[in-house]
Structure formats: structure tokens, C-alpha cells
Amino acid sequence: MEASDPATSSSEDVRARWSAGLRDAAARAYASGHGADPPAPQPTRWRLDARSAATAAAVLAVIAAVAWWGLRGEPATPLAVVASASPSALAGAPAVAGAPAALIVHVSGAVRSPGLVELRAGARVADAIELAGGLARRADESSVNLARTVADGEHIVVGRVNAAGAPVGSAAAPARVDLNTADTAALETLPGVGEVLAARIVADREANGPFAAVEDLERVSGVGPSIVGAIADLATT
Secondary structure, eight states, rough: OOOOOOHHHHHHHHHHHHHHHHHHHHHHHHHHHHHOOOOOOOOOOOOOOHHHHHHHHHHHHHHHHHHHHHHHOOOOOOOOOOOOOOOOTTSSSSSSOOOSEEEEEEEEBBBSEEEEOOOOOOOHHHHHHHHSSSBOTTTTGGGGGSSSSSSSSSSEEEEEEESSSBBTTTTOOOOOTTTTTOOOOHHSSSOOOHHHHHHHHHHHEEEEOOOGGGGGGGGGGTTOHHHHHHHHTEEEE
């Protein structure tokens, strides 16, 4: 059995006597001030109610979240707020899916600023004329359909009227030639019909009866589809 170190034992005895002296001094001071011996020391116990525990847990959670966010090293990105489009913002949108976003139209004739104008899809002739400066003096408004929807690349021509109010360049439409009553002289006024052919037409209708339609002229020798097409708008039956 090893012998204890005399120096160590002496040091421990000194500390023990010193501690005992301090306790005795404290006890005497307490007794002198309170008139009674100090109470026996009790072990300290920590008690934490449910509310305090919940508060502490919440604080720890916030601290942990802040520490984690700071360690990420990335700036927070604010959420983008998308506003609903207003009706005025949608006014210039194409009316039909797949339609061009803009139309280019040529406006000429009796307008104040003839030339090319740019319109949105779904615009009308009235819109094109307005962008061309509006109708000029003595414009023939009836020469165009102002309510018609325009098409990309089209040419809108506004006519004029003369001082008398008649459309410029227009003339009274000639009376149509009646193939069943006209004489040879009247028939010769038709395109492609000469003296000989006019005589054949008169002879045919006298022999075979009146023509029911302009196309019936093809039964006359020398009259073909080209002549019928040329006189279709100038003759009648």
C-alpha cells in the first residue's frame, strides 16, 4: 500500500480548515444578523412551467432559422406581383387568334393625307380614312363602305363628286340592247358584232324565235363564248 505524499496531505488539510473556518464565520454572521442559526443548505432544483418552455422553444427556433438563412449566402428574392391586365391594355390586342398584330393599308382618293396607314387587326374602313386625315372636300362618302373590316395590304380609294354633286368620272349607264327587238344598227353597237353578224342574229330570231338569254346567241353561226362574254353586261333579252 503506497504512502500518501506528506506535502499533498498538508495542502488538503489547509484547504479543509480554511473552508470550515469560512463556513463557521458565515454561520456566526448570519446568527448575529438574524438571531438564529442559518438554515441547512438545500440542493437547487430548476423548475420550468409549460408556457416558459414553449416560449423558449420558439425563441430557439427563430434563432436557428436566422442562423440558417444567414449561412445560405443568397439574397432573398421578393415575390413578383402580377397585376391583371386592364381593359384599356387589351384594346389593341388582336381580335382573332393568329391575326397579324398590325395592318398596312393604302388610302387614296378624296382624303386629306393619302398614303399608307397602320391599323390594328379588326379595324374598319372608317378608321383607315380617319388616319389618312379624314374625307377631303367633295369626297364621295358613298363610294366606300365605311363599316367594312379592312384587310392587310388592301387599297382603299375614296371617290369624288363634282360641283353638281355627281360622282366624278361617272356617266349615265347606256341602255342595254334588247337582242329580241333591236335592229341591225343597234346590234352593231355591241362589241364584236358587225354588219354580217347583226344580220344573222335578226335572221335567227325570226326563224327560231326569241332568245331566252344572252347565252342563246351562241346558236347563231359566228357567235362564240368570247363575244357572249363581251356583251353580257351590254345586252339583254
